[in-house]
Amino acid sequence: MTGTVRVENLSKTYQVRQRKGLFKSFRSTVEALKGVTLEVRPGEIFGLLGPNGAGKTTLIKILTTLLLPSSGEAWVNGFHVQRQENQVRASVGCMLMGERGLYWKLTGRENLEYFGALYHLSPQDRRQRALEILERIQLGEIADRTVETYSSGQKMKLAFGKALINDAPLLVLDEPTNTLDVPSASELRAVVRDLHAQGKTIIYTTHIMSEAETLCDRVAIIDHGQLLALGSIEELKDSLRRDQVTRIEGVIPSRAVAAVKRLPTVQQATRTSADSGDLLTIVTSDGHEFLPQIIEALTQTGATIKKIAPEEVTLEDVFIAKTGRTLAEDTRER
Amino acid sequence: MTATSPTLKSNLSIVLASARMRLATISRYPGQLLMDIFIPIVFAAMPILLGRATAGPDAGENFAQNTGTSNYVAYMLIGSAAFTIVTYAFWHIAYWLRWEQETGTLEALYLSPTHRVWVAGGTALYSCLRSLFSASAAFLIGSKILGVNPFEGGVGLAFLFILSGLIPIYGLALLFGALVIKVKEANALINLMQWGVSFLMGIFFPIAMFPPLLRAIALLFPPTWMTNGVRSALLGLTYFFQEWYLDLAVLWAFALIAPLLGYWVFTRAETSIRRNEGVGQF
Numbered sequence: 384m385t386g387t388v389r390v391e392n393l394s395k396t397y398q399v400r401q402r403k404g405l406f407k408s409f410r411s412t413v414e415a416l417k418g419v420t421l422e423v424r425p426g427e428i429f430g431l432l433g434p435n436g437a438g439k440t441t442l443i444k445i446l447t448t449l450l451l452p453s454s455g456e457a458w459v460n461g462f463h464v465q466r467q468e469n470q471v472r473a474s475v476g477c478m479l480m481g482e483r484g485l486y487w488k489l490t491g492r493e494n495l496e497y498f499g500a501l502y503h504l505s506p507q508d509r510r511q512r513a514l515e516i517l518e519r520i521q522l523g524e525i526a527d528r529t530v531e532t533y534s535s536g537q538k539m540k541l542a543f544g545k546a547l548i549n550d551a552p553l554l555v556l557d558e559p560t561n562t563l564d565v566p567s568a569s570e571l572r573a574v575v576r577d578l579h580a581q582g583k584t585i586i587y588t589t590h591i592m593s594e595a596e597t598l599c600d601r602v603a604i605i606d607h608g609q610l611l612a613l614g615s616i617e618e619l620k621d622s623l624r625r626d627q628v629t630r631i632e633g634v635i636p637s638r639a640v641a642a643v644k645r646l647p648t649v650q651q652a653t654r655t656s657a658d659s660g661d662l663l664t665i666v667t668s669d670g671h672e673f674l675p676q677i678i679e680a681l682t683q684t685g686a687t688i689k690k691i692a693p694e695e696v697t698l699e700d701v702f703i704a705k706t707g708r709t710l711a712e713d714t715r716e717r
Numbered sequence: 718m719t720a721t722s723p724t725l726k727s728n729l730s731i732v733l734a735s736a737r738m739r740l741a742t743i744s745r746y747p748g749q750l751l752m753d754i755f756i757p758i759v760f761a762a763m764p765i766l767l768g769r770a771t772a773g774p775d776a777g778e779n780f781a782q783n784t785g786t787s788n789y790v791a792y793m794l795i796g797s798a799a800f801t802i803v804t805y806a807f808w809h810i811a812y813w814l815r816w817e818q819e820t821g822t823l824e825a826l827y828l829s830p831t832h833r834v835w836v837a838g839g840t841a842l843y844s845c846l847r848s849l850f851s852a853s854a855a856f857l858i859g860s861k862i863l864g865v866n867p868f869e870g871g872v873g874l875a876f877l878f879i880l881s882g883l884i885p886i887y888g889l890a891l892l893f894g895a896l897v898i899k900v901k902e903a904n905a906l907i908n909l910m911q912w913g914v915s916f917l918m919g920i921f922f923p924i925a926m927f928p929p930l931l932r933a934i935a936l937l938f939p940p941t942w943m944t945n946g947v948r949s950a951l952l953g954l955t956y957f958f959q960e961w962y963l964d965l966a967v968l969w970a971f972a973l974i975a976p977l978l979g980y981w982v983f984t985r986a987e988t989s990i991r992r993n994e995g996v997g998q999f
Contacts, residue, residue, distance in 0.1 A: 397993045449827055451991045472830040483821030488742045500734035501829035503727040
């Protein structure tokens, strides 16, 4: 076993109660994960990308022992997630719920010391560790104020600090820069890079593609509970040839998008908002040879084209090609 | 990694840290602690004043015919103080779980390599300290206000009954906690439970007044034995088994069974939740 994390054919189904009005409800089964297999290598920053409801949180919750899988197996730091739960927990530092995982009536220092106790640190060690973390995340000046008085960004920083309390070899960070302002997010990413340089393995989920692109060594794209792609950023980009992605700006109605999608060589066509109107990102399987037909389909269905730009493939393009939508798109109503 | 393997010492340290954390939290609501003392007095004052209003000067004599003591004021004050201890145990364990579930910290607890029973132990320790302080203060202040001597009878033996009763009561509270995390509701359950508990443990009347079936059910409930033991020790009433040590032995038997039952049900509820939606959903 070589990976820091090894996942074999992991599946998770559970029952949810769907509500209709005030009193009616019925149960349905959700397949949150469908046979996911992957490995996180020691010392890498591993990005986990997927829209809301894709299954990435379920995967993280199984790896951190919060949920039991329906089938399949997983090991974290060499420990089996079901048979060696406490060893798994001791060897992982987690930031999963953002600011919700903190005691707001306690001070920042009291929070860290309490979580230190839960990781079996001696009273002296937890005081020392809390001090080091507060310094590292630059919350030392407000350490003795109750968390309820912190700004949202400060709470996120403290939640990140909590993940460091047990100095674990594996960190699981679920959207750690959410609600942080630009300088604070940058500072936090610097700390993540620093921890990575110290040899820590990091699983990192984010909605910000540029963040994943600059931070992660490898990424996995998950959607509908399935692993759609896995590899280094360059490997994933190489999987789409440069001339396969075309961006068209203009006023593009829904019927025009549908017409483009019907063309035989179009793999994906996703419309997003842009400054000048709409931005249509098209992934084709035969380069730009089919571009005249795309333009024809658009103009015949009422689209006004302002700009056509074949562009360098980004991670966002890979994501669109694999999932059919942008990461920013809200897919909760799926 | 600085995290060390669990030892008995580190687990006991978690119990203390958990209790300290909860004491620190409640210390930020000072008005709550003051209310804790006066609620049991007001609770007992209502039936005491009702008794005086309905039975007049013969209230004590009438009461003695059914209970063995004419000191109905102390009888009800003791009942109310014992009820405070019991209801706080249920409130604090249930509310601890529900509150942590709602604020998101319950998931954080489950991420750590600490079994929840140690954190529950810390919550129970905090709850014991708070309820013993409140019940004692309420009994002393209430005795002064209502004109009875709080120190007559066997105070030490009464305290022994309370200490022996705490273990099974917190065992049952853990069982109740399992229900709370499963159904994701605390307030309605606690309100319902409070009426049932106050009725079954006979806080204002002897359970001898119950019909046989209800009396048998009440005797299966550890708080009934604790309350009767405290009252018998302080007011010189008869014990259920005539001798104090036999009643105490029953409480100790409950002390062996109830925590194990609570632990078993709680861990089964945890596994069931983790198999489905997880502890984070509330």
